Amino acid sequence: MRNVTAVAIVLCLVLTVTGCREPKEAQTEGVFRVGMVFDVGGKGDKSFNDSAYRGLLHAADEFGVEHTEFEPGQDADRETGLRKLAQAKYDVIIGVGFLFSEAMRSVAVDYPNVRFACVDFDVRPDETLPQNLAGLRFREEEGSFLVGVLAAMHTETGRIGFIGGMDIPLIHKFEAGYIAGARHARPSVSTTVAYTGTTPQAFADPAKGKELALLQYGRGVDVIYHASGSTGNGVIEAAKEAGKYAIGVDSNQNYMAPGHVLTSMVKRVDNAVYMTVKSVLDGTFAGGVREFGLADDGIAYAVDQYNEGLITDEMAAAVEEAKAAIIAGSIVVPKE
């Protein structure tokens, strides 16, 4: 019993850990300042968060804005981080990740003079956002469709896999688009789907990602698309070890195992962040949901020196054709 109590105490305490750094107070009047609060992966995740950070740096370079970043240690710190930046009168505050959605809603109402933007905002049906809150969303299903086409054309066994992080609607979009794309290119393809877990930790468990991938490869799957944050590092590792293929996500992950990453579904979070900062500066910022997709380069698939050898001319043609059809609206990609 004592041990059980002890474990409970520890778990509670762990949940209160913080990794806070105080945001700078306003020193200079008239300088435009952007604050960014990161997701569980954190700065340097070579994926989602880094992409957002690149957008911030790009905007900072071009417009000479000041910026501060904040990495929450735990769930409760997300809202605290947003509030601290808002109190310090930052001009724009960007939350990176759907986990910020709830906190954004309440903080945006409390600080009507600060502009907020939330990447991957989890919008509720029929929800109207406050005028100072922009929900940046991506049509991941469109990019997933394209990598699905590539996966189905590349597989030799006719079996492809998907490994998601947390089992939530956001990740289901990736799965749905991927499977639709694969069936579009090759109707007979069979798909195996697995999710790492049901908590945010599911995005940060590479050991489990590797085992999930090895199981799928062992069952004849030869291409796996992951949408699982750093859990996917394990998936890519498994591809290298098993001599099979993985598809990266969010950022271009082709370099992580050259020759074993077929392509990456790239979410141009950097573009979205850059455009948000720009819109505030030129006065065109508007609250509400903003969607980025293939048409406006918000979503792309990666081809570079690490995977050119894997993408045949036929595959390149098919994927470009699918891309044009999606943009033209003649292919409608399912979201679930």
Add this chain to the structure above:
Amino acid sequence: MFELAIFDAALRMATPLILTALGGLFSERSGVINIALEGILLTGAFASIVATFYTGDPWVGAFAGILAGVLVSLIHAIVSIVFKADQIVSGVAINLLAMGATQFLTWIIWGSSANSPPVAGMAHWTLPESWGALARGVNAVIGHYPPLVYVALAAVFVSHLVLWRTPFGLRLRATGEHPEAVETLGVNVRKMRFAGVLLSGALAGLGGAFLALNTHQFVKNMSAGRGYIALAAMIFGKWNPLGALAACLLFGYAEAVQMGLQGRGVPTQFVQMIPYVLTMVALVGVIGRTRPPAASGKPY
């Protein structure tokens, strides 16, 4: 549910748990509760990747994992044995320290607060194919898993022998049951407890090294609660190495079955309950009452 790949996955996933549970066992058998296992596991994972990154040799990494585990557990030992502080509080503090410190150092060394670059992993133990049938046979047996899997299994049996067949083991167990009696017989209780705690650090540190080297990378918080699961396995196994092994294999197997069943038409949420349900069934049905060492958690 019974394919070979599932057993393979189960054993690999059980390995860090086995090493860590053995660690917890040595500590608790000496009378010190070691909640810090989670943090030690994480530190071991981190240190093994740092050492492998700079030397290119994963075996150096494994030893660095052990060393880091010993150093972290030394903090726990000093705080809870020398200063007689509450062992739970010390353990919690170490876990928090480990989380923050590893992330901070990841940033300092690699400029990323999330993960390290990939490093070399451990090559499987194999004989050259040119040796013929003998080599193929040997490779099928000991070349099948990463080397540390075999090390972990060996550690279980060595721990069993040490605890029940050596004077050191007898003294260690007695220290955890009745330190006053041990002291009257001239055994140094402090020394025994230090030994127990440092051994736990070494084993959990090696567990962390396996976790990280098997994914060829350090990712922040990659221990993902495995230290606590190992503690549960230790209790589940009644503070006994073979029992802990069985518990870890059960946890690993349940997890692997969970993974294997996914995508086969069963809802994920249901499938993901399996490890926990199995644990409860086994706990209630098979294990029955468990009894920790009598003096465990009591400063002396």
